[in-house]
Structures are given as structure tokens and as C-alpha cells.
Amino acid sequence: xxxxxxxxxxYSMVDAGWxxxxxxxxxxxxxVDYARLQKVGIWVWKSYKSxxxxxxxxxxxxxxxxxxxxxxxAGFQEAGG
Numbered sequence: 001x002x003x004x005x006x007x008x009x010x011y012s013m014v015d016a017g018w019x020x021x022x023x024x025x026x027x028x029x030x031x032v033d034y035a036r037l038q039k040v041g042i043w044v045w046k047s048y049k050s051x052x053x054x055x056x057x058x059x060x061x062x063x064x065x066x067x068x069x070x071x072x073x074a075g076f077q078e079a080g081g
Contacts, residue, residue: 001031001035001038001040002038004035004038004040005039005040005080006039007051009040010039010040010041011040011041011042011043011071012030012035012040012043013042013043013044013045013073014028014031014042014043014044014045015045016045016047016075020044021040023069025063025066025067026067028042028044028064028067028069029066029067029069030068032067032068032069033068038069041071042071043070043071043072044064044069044071044072044073045073045075046072046073046074046075047074047075048059048074048075050071052075060072
């Protein structure tokens, strides 16, 4: 985030792989909080496959909200093509 802020980026993308973090939503909240102090917004990538069901969307959006995150990108291309 420091480099993103230093070069004037308004946003930074947390791309595929973040869901493999231990305590992923706690870590995401820490990142969002720090980025906010740097005046950098965070976008979170999420595979569309897990958002196909109502329950999957609700669970994900609730977890994002609790992490202080408002923006996400639903990816339609999975790793490897």
C-alpha cells in the first residue's frame, strides 16, 4: 500500500490467492484499514463460481462488510485459462 499511495494510486487489487491466507478476512480487514490510512481503496477479486448461489453471495458480502470492504471484482476466468 505504501508504494501504491506514493505513486498516487486510488485503488489496489487484491487478486486471486487471497483466500489462501490464514485468517483471510482478519488479514483483509487489517489490509483495508491500513490502505484507508494511506488513502488507497481496495478491490477484492472473487471467483464467480462461489457467487452463483444466494447463500454463497450473502456469506461473502457479509464477510466483506465485516472486513470493512465494499468493492470486489467477480472474476470469470479461473487460473490456468
